[in-house]
Amino acid sequence: MPELRRDPVVGYWTIVSTERGRRPVEYRPEGMSEETECPFCEGQESKTTPEIATVRKPGTAPNGPGWEVRVVPSKTPMLGSDRDIARFGEGIYDLMNGVGRHEILIENPMHCHDLDEMTLPHLENVIAVYRDRINQMESDPRLKYALLFKNHGQMIRSRQTIRHSRSQLIGMPIIPKRVKEELVAVKNYFDRRERCVFCDILRQESSEGLRLVYQNNSFFAFCPFASRTPFEIWILPKRHSADFGRTDPADFRPFAEALKSCLAKIRVLLGDPPFNFILHTAPYRHKKKEAYWKTIEEDYHWYLLISPRLTHLAGFEWGTGIHINPTAPEDAALLLRETNTEGSE
């Protein structure tokens, strides 16, 4: 089982694979193995762990063909165990066993068919599955946060390079540093102004229009003012809402439209680059007191961050935490806004 280790200086956590670590040769390009058959395609269901949720055609049997969206536990979980949380120390060091859950959300039965190429009704199903799985994980009392994210394209951490559209959901026994920082920051902002910082951003962005990429009645997509990567996009609900897990099903369609449009624009303008998306949403409620939740509900605002991976992090970024973005967000937004995706659909 992986182990969570805490840096004794700054206090960041690292997940360390202690069981069967990768050897040096496995990091060399020639040491990377590639799977030839995709385990996520329809008809290959026996190659994955048994499914735990699906959208299926009526009359089809579990773990066989006939599904549209399929969720399976990861075969190689980053965190995963049914055990209780164990925390201990080794001298000045702190560690924790790698308790958690790791699910793979396979977004359609076809190979090489990406989110922006799917129909809107299909995308609505995908979004409903995102929401359901996040809410489902909340019932595990050990978990404090679940991160939904997607790695698209070749720049991925693992050796796996299968090109089949899927996202990942990881439930964690801690609220990660990045999330905590955001929660503390929005609370401070609200305490001083009695306003949600994201609602303020939305107001300024929609009145200026400089960094707008796409909008409909319910969602607003733009390149953020301090974008850390070129062509970064945030998609926010226009109505204040802290928790993606509480999204009204009536919003699935406009969210699907926004997501499809943004991803298609990135594909057309940038030539199908690798990208990540990350859902920023509130932590689980059951771990928090009612009063705490009241404040999160007021001061937080969920959003989806899409980040094309066009640049690499180098020493400067690692050493400072300051990113260098060679394309101004205003230029990126103008190009994305003007990108016509009709031909690509």
Add this chain to the structure above:
Amino acid sequence: MPELRRDPVVGYWTIVSTERGRRPVEYRPEGMSEETECPFCEGQESKTTPEIATVRKPGTAPNGPGWEVRVVPSKTPMLGSDRDIARFGEGIYDLMNGVGRHEILIENPMHCHDLDEMTLPHLENVIAVYRDRINQMESDPRLKYALLFKNHGQMIRSRQTIRHSRSQLIGMPIIPKRVKEELVAVKNYFDRRERCVFCDILRQESSEGLRLVYQNNSFFAFCPFASRTPFEIWILPKRHSADFGRTDPADFRPFAEALKSCLAKIRVLLGDPPFNFILHTAPYRHKKKEAYWKTIEEDYHWYLLISPRLTHLAGFEWGTGIHINPTAPEDAALLLRETNTEGSE
């Protein structure tokens, strides 16, 4: 001039190139230009900006051949301007002009001749130049911190892929987030225990020996307990010392030995992978009150972090700040410790 922009939510800074931004095609592999002639080789001095410091053979003229180490201002500075700092707001957003300094420290006159391949006397000169340039920049009253780092190998941010050994020094008008976090953390540790956390780490690591990579009388190199990347190494002075800029010249030789040995081990074991190194040292004094400096001198401890780039960051790391390290630091240290670098010198 680049612009420093502050994220209105969490408050991180991004450097945005507003002058002549990169266009989408320039991020595509086919759009990357490669320079054919290296401007950092001996005899090519006219291809760089005029030198501002050198180690030269007696009787040779500036900006001509005959140097061993040569420092030039960057042609394309990440931060750079002689102007005063200007801070302003745009609605809810904060920005700053990109005041700073950016120097290239060319570490030897030969192409493709890396630090671990240089002689120890030459490396001592390189280290002396690191120290001198850091101290030199301190005289600029606008600067609060200078970051020394190296990008080695192909995984670099810019399009430049020249393979000529050099490091970079960037002076900044702010103390970057990553550095601030470390300074706050070590102070808290010291306040509670009256001990430097790095000295505590050294004590535990040297008594256990599990993660040791290399040591001599003055320096200790090991794979940290919560290494964020596989085969990460920290080199620390054994004697408590907060400020690399105050290093005793008597320590240049043992530091050169430690650096050469660690880099050679990485090359031999991992096949010359891309790596970064980053010097973690105290901020400039002139900006701080005497009392503040007293505490930094007690609670901080400089070190060099060497990080081979064998894995990519993906959605999980971006979304959580938690890194996944597929090789346990104990395994990495054992392999590095046992790697014989005699043949490679």
